[in-house]
Each structure stands twice: as structure tokens, then as C-alpha cells.
Amino acid sequence: MTAVLHVDLDAFAENVRAVRRSVAPAAVMLVVKDDAYGHGLAPIVRRAAREGVTWFGAFDVATGARVRDILGPGVRIFSWIAASDAEVDAAIAADLDLGIGDADLLEDVAVAARRRAARARVHLKIDTGLHRNGVRPEDWPRFVSRARELQEDGCLDLQGLWSHIAEASDRDDDDARAAFELATRQWEEAGIRPGLRHLSASAASFARPEFRYDLVRIGAFCYGIRPAGGPSEAELGITPISRLEAQVVSIDGDTVSLDVGALDGLPSILGGTVSVSTPAGQRRLVSVGVRSVVEGWAGAAPGDRVAVYGGGSASATDLAEAIGTIGEEIAVRVSPLVPRVYAGE
Ligand SMILES: *Cc1c(COP(=O)(O)O)cnc(C)c1O
Numbered sequence: 001m002t003a004v005l006h007v008d009l010d011a012f013a014e015n016v017r018a019v020r021r022s023v024a025p026a027a028v029m030l031v032v033k034d035d036a037y038g039h040g041l042a043p044i045v046r047r048a049a050r051e052g053v054t055w056f057g058a059f060d061v062a063t064g065a066r067v068r069d070i071l072g073p074g075v076r077i078f079s080w081i082a083a084s085d086a087e088v089d090a091a092i093a094a095d096l097d098l099g100i101g102d103a104d105l106l107e108d109v110a111v112a113a114r115r116r117a118a119r120a121r122v123h124l125k126i127d128t129g130l131h132r133n134g135v136r137p138e139d140w141p142r143f144v145s146r147a148r149e150l151q152e153d154g155c156l157d158l159q160g161l162w163s164h165i166a167e168a169s170d171r172d173d174d175d176a177r178a179a180f181e182l183a184t185r186q187w188e189e190a191g192i193r194p195g196l197r198h199l200s201a202s203a204a205s206f207a208r209p210e211f212r213y214d215l216v217r218i219g220a221f222c223y224g225i226r227p228a229g230g231p232s233e234a235e236l237g238i239t240p241i242s243r244l245e246a247q248v249v250s251i252d253g254d255t256v257s258l259d260v261g262a263l264d265g266l267p268s269i270l271g272g273t274v275s276v277s278t279p280a281g282q283r284r285l286v287s288v289g290v291r292s293v294v295e296g297w298a299g300a301a302p303g304d305r306v307a308v309y310g311g312g313s314a315s316a317t318d319l320a321e322a323i324g325t326i327g328e329e330i331a332v333r334v335s336p337l338v339p340r341v342y343a344g345e
Pocket of ligand 1: 031033164200201202203217218219220221
């Protein structure tokens, strides 16, 4: 394997600072699902903690527990996918904050907390239209009053309410926000002390101040991944933090094959749609797969390095746009076998 993903942690830290400035006074939860969007969990969360980030969004419990192992006590780790009793137990053991959007799961968490003589910190999720887990608005008042009972029993600690929005159209997001506001009023009517509210991810957090509430959950922009079809990195004040580098392994005239590992996992439909940066300039990537081939490059030598993305050439989002997807999709599909090499660790 000669391919490498270079990750610039100083650039990451700059992005984190830019994000914090943009969304202040809301706090930032750094989302680290999918191995920190392919950049490698441990170096990313360590650097973020050094920059003063105190909230981490882990998606699954196993990732949350890893973040706890890496950073120890003193940070808050939010996980919103726990299904089995074993996961709920592990979440409480790792002192995670749990996002709960299901009445049965709420009961399971209460039972698990009681068994461990713990108080589980939970954030209740209202479904504001995405229909991706979350309590339906018609069930919400009953759900929050049950949660309040369980808090009074001493097994839950209600931290706040949250939801997730599509960030695809302002109109749908506005509808979602109206549902979120209603859910907040019902939370207050249930006599629960106000908690943290969090609704938006990267795009809406930047573009729409009214979506920020107390806390924003940010992944993409901290990693310098701009939205496909959206504002540029310069407009957002962020920079890509990684560069995927492949090496030349064989040459046939002006047709050059790259280290297969470099592209393992990347969508094969990128072949024929994008260019890569070679020492001789931009060259067309004609195929991606078992053999990844660049054409029209005379004078290449084995070991020459090619930037597939990043490092001033096309970004992950540029590649994504060529095939109608999003930059995150490119970033998370870099093979886990490709070593991550860090600057600024
Ligand atoms: C992935 C995710 C985020 C972060 O989204 P970005 O667009 O990468 O900032 C926030 N909240 C939830 C629930 C997510 O799944």
C-alpha cells in the first residue's frame, strides 16, 4: 500500500475556530461519525479537545465509548443510535448523553439506568419531518410527560430536546423549525426545566442564525468539506484538511496505473469524470477500480505522486459534484487500509 491520506490538523483546528466564530454564542458539537468522516477518530478528537471543543457527536455507542476512552472525563459525548440493551448499558457505562426518539427505548434506558443505579442523561428527539427516528408530534406531549416522570423517579436526567433537518430547502427547514418550537412549548408546559436545544448541522448553522439555538452539530465544515452546489470554501471561511495521494505503480507509454489501494472504496463511476494533479499537471483519471488509470501523462516515473483530491487541487466536494453526490461520501469512502498521516499532531 503506497497510497496515503494526509490530514492537516492545523487546518482542522482553523476550521473549528472559524465554525465557532460563525455560530457563536451557540456551542459547537463536533460530529465524528464514520471515523471522523474518514480522517481518523483519535487524532481528530484529541486536537479538537485541545482547541476547547467540549461536545462530541458520536452517532453510535461504540464510537462514543471510544471517544470517552481517548479523552477521558470532562467532555460530553452525544450518541443517538442505541438499539439493543447491551448498547444502552454500554452508553451509560461510558457516561454518554443519549438522543432518544422512541418511547420504548426511553423505558429501556430508564430500566438500564436503574439497574446501574445511575442517572442517564437523555436528549429527547422530536420528528420534525425527516421521519428518521424521532417522536411524532402527536405523540410528543405524552412522551415528554413520561420522560418527566422518569426524571422524578431519579433514573433520567433530561438534558434537552433536539431534531435533525434536511437542510435542502429553506421552506422545509422553516416547517421543521415551527414543529421544533411547538415541541419546545409543550416541553415547557410539562414543567420540565429548559434544557439545551439543538437542531442544525453545518449548512443551516452557518446560513440561518435562528436555527442555532444552544448547540449546533457540525461535521462537514470542520473537516473543510463544503456543500455540493453550495457556497465555496472561501465564502465559508474553511479549508479542506486532507489530501489523498496515490503513487504511480506502472507505466505503459503515456498511460499510467496508480496504486490500487489508493482508490479502493472510491466510487468507480469517478473514472472518466475527473482529473488528478500529477507532477506534469492535471491529467484525466480514466478509470477507477482494480486498475486506476491516468492517460496522457508522458514521462511519468514509478513512485511519482498524484493528488487524487485535496492539497490545492480538486476537493472531495469537486469530485463528488462530478458524480452527483456529496463531499462526505468521497471522504468516508477512502479505504480504512489507506494509512492516515497527520501534520500538526
Ligand atoms: C451527520 C450529522 C450531523 C452533521 O452534519 P454535517 O452536515 O456534516 O455538519 C448533525 N446531526 C446529525 C443527526 C447527523 O447525523
